[in-house]
Amino acid sequence: MRILAIDTSCGAASAAIVDSGRPEPLAAITRPMKRGHAEALAPIVAEAALSVEGGFETLDRIAVTIGPGSFTGIRVGLALARAMALALGVPTVGVSTLVAFAAPLLSAPRPGVIAAAIDARHGSVYFQLFEASGRPLGPPRCDSLRECVRGIGAGPALLAGDAVNLVAAEAHRAGLPYDLAAGGDAPDIVGVARIGLALDPAQHPPRPLYVKAPDARPNPAEPIARTFV
Missing domain, CATH: 3.30.420.40 (ATPase, nucleotide binding domain)
Incomplete structure (x- = not known):
């Protein structure tokens, strides 16, 4: 194929x-x-x-x-x-x-929790945690760096994604051992x-995975003016 x-x-x-x-x-x-x-x-x-x-x-x-x-x-x-x-x-x-970022860490499994994280801006990350075997430890979510690191538990944390440096800094502050070898843009x-x-296309259709609402939103206090002819 x-x-x-x-x-x-x-x-x-x-x-x-x-x-x-x-x-x-x-x-x-x-x-x-x-x-x-x-x-x-x-x-x-x-x-x-x-x-x-x-x-x-x-x-x-x-x-x-x-x-x-x-x-x-x-x-x-x-x-x-x-x-x-x-x-x-x-x-x-x-x-x-998130799965794509985590995948390289599954080729040679090591002890620890895989944390795939993508920068969501404003001090937040999109993240999902996986066992070293690849089994998800929950659905993808958007949360603070602190909550991401807290969810990893005792670690060690195997970090992947474009937000590895942000997560690593928070992990360092929390005293959590980590490895950020799988970072990248x-x-x-x-x-x-x-x-x-x-993957089976029937089970994994091409639909956007939006974990949070967009940052840009219309202001409800200022409705868009309409012109009628």
Whole structure:
């Protein structure tokens, strides 16, 4: 099975094409960026497809990160993944960004609690805790750094995600042992593809995983003026 993976949920725009029968990716492109995902993603996906013999027509599935993360980035990735899946007649699978960040720590399990954390701004993080085996210890949530570290318990904490430095600083203050070797601005796109190959599209649809409401909200005290002709 051949899969295209797309990620725009955090600090990069990425695409990879992976064949389940080959150990190495057929194509993998990651461009770090804080903004501009909408303009960058389609050319990156096209570049990846053009580097693979047969291009888009050889794809059997599309995987896309669904968040949590950047509201705009998530919508950009989902929109392109859904449009391509419709055009190509292939299924789409949604991959949690927190699971994608935690995945590299599962290849060589170590004692401790895996804490995948994404910066939610304003002193908060999106996070989810996992056993070293990969079993979730609860659903993803958005909370303060203190609550994230408190949830880890006695540790040690195996940190993953783009907020590892923030969580590590709080863990240090709390005297909690930690390892932040799995940090990064965005999940490994090849890992996203591998996860997408393993998931059932019927059980993991491409729907946004929003853990908190958007920061930008209309002011109810100042309704938008309407002009009637």
